[in-house]
Amino acid sequence: MGIRVDTEKCTGCGTCQPACPFGLIDIIDEKARINVAGCNLCGACKDACVYEAIEIEQTVVQVPASDEYRGVWVFAEQRNGEIKGVAYELLSKGRELADTLKTELCAVCIGYNVKDVAQLNAHGADKVYVIDDPALASQTEDPYVAELTRLIREHKPEIVLAGATPFGRSFFPRVAAQLKTGLTADCTGLDIDTEKKLLRQTRPTFGGNIMATIICPLKRPQMATVRPRTFRRNAPDANHKGQIIKIDFNKSAVISKTRLLNFVADMSEKVKLDDADIIVSGGRGLGKPENFQLIRDLASALGAAVGSSRPPVDEGWISYPHQVGQTGKTVCPKLYFAIGISGAVQHLAGMQTADCIIAINDDPDAPIFQVATYGIVGDLFKIVPMLTESLKKG
Numbered sequence: 001m002g003i004r005v006d007t008e009k010c011t012g013c014g015t016c017q018p019a020c021p022f023g024l025i026d027i028i029d030e031k032a033r034i035n036v037a038g039c040n041l042c043g044a045c046k047d048a049c050v051y052e053a054i055e056i057e058q059t060v061v062q063v064p065a066s067d068e069y070r071g072v073w074v075f076a077e078q079r080n081g082e083i084k085g086v087a088y089e090l091l092s093k094g095r096e097l098a099d100t101l102k103t104e105l106c107a108v109c110i111g112y113n114v115k116d117v118a119q120l121n122a123h124g125a126d127k128v129y130v131i132d133d134p135a136l137a138s139q140t141e142d143p144y145v146a147e148l149t150r151l152i153r154e155h156k157p158e159i160v161l162a163g164a165t166p167f168g169r170s171f172f173p174r175v176a177a178q179l180k181t182g183l184t185a186d187c188t189g190l191d192i193d194t195e196k197k198l199l200r201q202t203r204p205t206f207g208g209n210i211m212a213t214i215i216c217p218l219k220r221p222q223m224a225t226v227r228p229r230t231f232r233r234n235a236p237d238a239n240h241k242g243q244i245i246k247i248d249f250n251k252s253a254v255i256s257k258t259r260l261l262n263f264v265a266d267m268s269e270k271v272k273l274d275d276a277d278i279i280v281s282g283g284r285g286l287g288k289p290e291n292f293q294l295i296r297d298l299a300s301a302l303g304a305a306v307g308s309s310r311p312p313v314d315e316g317w318i319s320y321p322h323q324v325g326q327t328g329k330t331v332c333p334k335l336y337f338a339i340g341i342s343g344a345v346q347h348l349a350g351m352q353t354a355d356c357i358i359a360i361n362d363d364p365d366a367p368i369f370q371v372a373t374y375g376i377v378g379d380l381f382k383i384v385p386m387l388t389e390s391l392k393k394g
């Protein structure tokens with residue numbers, strides 16, 4: 001792709017100059033000159049030019065035939081042989097996508113001594129491709145990139161999903177690069193454009209201020225990563241039968257540039273928000289750090305974990321591992337208390353899939369009430385101690 005000015009047609013009138021959002025156009029010797037190095041080919045100058053003197057050359061991309069790529073795939077990540085929860089969450093969403101597209105859902109599990117592979121079938125996979133080999137135990141990326149790329153090239157799925165875990169974020173883009181296709185990272189929503197049969201991949205952008213829906217119309221497969229706990233995990237269905245297909249590890253084809261010397265678990269994080277069934281979160285409405293004790297007391301009465309919106313973390317009232325939201329944790333508990341939290345989109349991004357949300361806020365118009373299952377309008381300093389006391393009395 002490129003942009004050029006037809007100097008025969010250009011009159012040097014300058015109407016293109018203000019149209020360029022990046023100020024890349026100069027008029028020199030009565031002709032427009034575009035600084036192509038900074039140009040993203042948005043076409044605003046072309047649209048502004050009444051003399052049709054600006055041309056953008058498009059590279060013709062071969063769109064794959066609609067039936068060449070079929071099926072929705074989920075990369076089922078494991079560590080030390082245990083399949084991660086995000087794999088089941090993605091299969092639950094993947095089942096919906098596959099049913100909409102009237103195609104099959106497959107899981108790919110790569111590792112060593114992986115347990116409970118049949119659970120992937122019970123969570124919706126029609127086929128599970130398993131590559132199990134001692135050489136895959138250390139989970140260095142190169143063999144995973146090579147093997148997933150090989151399987152995708154062979155079977156041609158139209159959609160491939162992976163968890164936005166540290167491993168997924170690192171190895172999955174390398175697979176996309178090998179396949180020369182697009183990848184949308186950290187999606188918070190996935191659905192199908194039924195007319196065009198495209199995956200609509202929604203994620204926060206511009207610092208979380210807007211949600212962008214991204215499509216990949218010209219390349220296959222369409223690839224996306226999704227943060228753990230973004231989608232609800234369906235209950236397993238033992239009646240959903242599927243195939244387990246064992247594939248030999250193609251060791252000779254893998255050139256590994258890395259070697260695992262040691263693995264040191266991160267013990268710094270003691271707050272187990274991810275696994276909590278009940279979370280009690282406090283926000284800026286608490287006013288000062290000491291008041292977080294109200295949240296801790298209620299959490300202790302309920303046997304719950306303590307969460308927070310971002311301002312108390314920024315103010316140093318509570319540490320970062322407690323933060324729920326776009327730049328904190330994504331959680332999906334059975335019960336979530338939002339106390340003195342307004343319900344900004346960045347907070348909702350981390351908790352809105354909770355089964356039941358109870359909001360306590362003195363502003364009846366606070367956006368949190370739009371997602372709350374139950375809303376209590378009133379002063380948290382009166383309501384929370386009353387709740388804690390009555391729970392303690394049992």
Ligand SMILES: Cc1cc2nc3c(=O)[nH]c(=O)nc-3n(C[C@H](O)[C@H](O)[C@H](O)COP(=O)(O)OP(=O)(O)OC[C@H]3O[C@@H](n4cnc5c(N)ncnc54)[C@H](O)[C@@H]3O)c2cc1C
Pocket residue numbers: 207208209282283284285286308309310311312323324325326327328329339340341342343344345346347350360361362363366378379380381
């Ligand atoms: C890039 C980016 C990333 C972000 N990431 C996150 C994130 O991960 N998590 C997050 O939470 N935010 C995040 N934010 C910040 C987010 O935009 C909001 O500013 C934040 O969530 C607001 O926190 P809050 O609801 O505690 O405070 P506020 O919006 O100030 O709300 C306080 C609420 O308390 C209520 N209140 C006050 N006094 C009382 C009382 N006595 N009784 C009852 N209610 C009372 C008020 O009515 C109000 O609704 C991010 C922002 C950006 C730009």
